[in-house]
Amino acid sequence: MIFDYETLRLIWWVLIGALFIGFALTDGFDMGVGALLPALGRNDEERRVLINTVGPHWDGNQVWFILAGGAIFAAWPLVYAAAFSGFYFALLLVLFALILRPVGFEYRSKLPTPGWRQFWDWALFAGSAVPALVFGVAFGNLLLGVPFEFDADLRSHYSGSFFALLNPFALVTGLVSLAMLTMHGATYLQLRTEGPLQDRARHAARIAALVAGLLFALAGLWLSFGIDGFRIVSSAAHDAPSNPLAKTVAKVAGAWLDNYRTHAWMVLAPVLGFLGLAGVLLFSSRHRPVPAFVASALAITGIILTAGFSLFPFVMPSSLSPASSLTLWDATSSQRTLMLMFWATVVLLPIVLLYTIWAYRAMRGKVTVEQIREQHRSAY
């Protein structure tokens, strides 16, 4: 094996982070478009334009989400087990919302009835906005600590409730997520539409970027002064067999800022987030769709990295029994599995990226009302 266990564990933290970012950058914009559907599309044809900008791509984009789930299962089985069973109804809410999307896209324009189409428009809105919100709520709860613990057999027990997840801090992080993905959708629409729709998208991008920036700043202040972080007091070696119970953890005020003190370069993540948001404001105002979209992507990357850096090396802290907290060192698969999955990712993901880029190139250009009229039978 070319990497020792400790290095591999760090690599997998990076890879899973990369999958989350990949998901937010791709599926994020089609969720943003879905969330903007009622606000930007004033009639059936306009809404069809919006839907068809993502029509050929949403399905491939969604695989980032499925893959992130599979990768957590394979690389961090304890996180997969504890998080998904603990966040049971929140995850089911996301699943039900996501289920509305494939059928919404495919079935919406199969019948001409206005009521039918309006129903599916709202389904696409819910299917896009709800997951965007819940993902942020989940991250907020990770930062607060999740009420779960392991027994001696490493069976996880969760003692929270669905409604406890909807606390004020987590709602703020949820809205950060919703605002940033909406912004991403709006910058994407600047690329793919023209005329009044594009103008509305520019406007929406600026509002969303502003809201995301204010809430991101609020969450940052709250994180620094309002809530306690977690700190590892003692732990097993970083290459020991995965056993979360072999460490002690303390809850300490301001501990989520530890990493920024010891590794000052990590401050670049929130800086990137704010600069990206400012870029979206600037370039959307100046009719520069490509830089606006790139700025949006950078903003999202910065914001997600900020969450990851703050938590590091925690993945899922436990508020109920801090020693049960899961970290990237003690929640992983065996070295053999991590190595295998590393190779699978290194070989296959570049191929995926290549044909994804090819697919976007093949479908590039503006989507217009005229095109929708011409292809009214085959378009979404």
Add this chain to the structure above:
Amino acid sequence: MVTESVVDISRLQFAATAMYHFLFVPLTLGLSFLLAIMESVYVMTGRQVYKDMTRFWGKLFGINFAMGVATGITMEFQFGTNWAYYSHYVGDIFGAPLAIEGLMAFFLESTFIGLFFFGWDRLGQLQHLVVTWLVAVGSSLSALWILIANGWMQNPVGATFNPATMRMELASFTDLLLNPVAQVKFVHTVAAGYVTGSLFVLGISAWYMLKGRDLPFARRSFAIAAGFGLASVLSVIVLGDESGYTLGDVQRVKLAAIEAAWDTEPPPASFTLFGLPDQDKMQTTAAVRIPWVMGLIATRSADKEVTGIKDLIAQHEQRVRGGIVAYKALTQLRAGDTSHDARAQFAAHQQDLGYGLLLKRYAPDVVDASDAQIRQAARDTIPRVAPLFWTFRVMVAAGFFMLFVFVAAFYYCARRLAGEKKWLLRLALWSIPLPWLAAETGWFVAEYGRQPWAIGEVLPTSLATSSLTFSDVALSLGGFVLFYTLLLLVDLYLMFKYARLGPSSLGTGRYHLETAAARAAG
């Protein structure tokens, strides 16, 4: 402690969501290849009708595909939501094929499906053909990785238990990949999907022919479906996964249960065509037996025996006793006793650890189980026989009936008489539900027959669930059933609507409803 009722309702939810999902998967598997074949003929001959066929059957494919994706999302996450201990206990092995499925197959299928629908005017002819083939290959590759994961649940090769992490860990990826149970399951399952797609096209084309509509379109669709379907149904039956039933103990139990083989017969065993299995008395009344057939099917030989249920229970009782020793040693190891003795005891008995865990239902500490509890645990290793016995026969009967339909369709197609045989067309139309019946009963046999194990001989289902309450799962199960049923109704409505419209729905102006409207107007 997880209660039995939570285990039962979790199983019910998994079964329900998986069976809903598998209403859509086989049609995706089969239709994607038929689309690729039709488009290949179009590219080779340049005849417009084949492009129309690809686009029209593609429309029906799309309606079905959306439901396959929608119900599939649940499956990727349900291990974590409802089977958390399972996810911890075997995620090191089981997670890998699921993640690789996403990387290698689902990305491929999902990226190119968009180009299949939206790329007709954007891509060159050959490029689009490649896209269609990649969708087909992607969907079957997807099935490969899922069945490698599922095959491992039936026959968990290439893994060992690690006391330090309290879980199974990967020992050999090659063994996982080349698991013979997974390989036969893959062939059986994808071929069954190809049959589903073929019978779907065959039956609907037959309906157009009965109505006298769009005959050139319908006849060509019928012919392609008949040819592909015959080849596929032969693969399902000849390469059927009976050959997998002798591999691994779980498969042996399943075989004995399917056959209601209470006693080990001298080889080659007879096949019970019909009978009334009685599990309490361990006998089958009113049995009609065909000598030799079972032994030949199951072992592919005339001299190997099919182990009967009574003998299996006796063997398993010994393994439960071995499991107690393993569990005791494991407890010592976990408590920090790394003495040579504890390690040696564990090494000698670890293959029986799963059998020891079967006792947890009756004796939470395992080591203090009574003789009666041990015997009960051994009896628990045999699933209910009657449901397996019957569903297996329904599946096989449906399979052979479809073989007859495809042989007849192919024969009359070859003689260019298919359009005149009204009985054949009606038969094809009314046979459309059969592949679904066979697929659902087949999965029932495979997974109900795996009980009491979540992972064969390794992890009992009763230990595999999440720490949820009964009402949690009842609520989610209710939600799934309601939501899926509504979506299924919408799917069926659109499917019937577009199947009735036929190729006229393409708006080319060349097909029945449009030409009829033009005639009426003119």
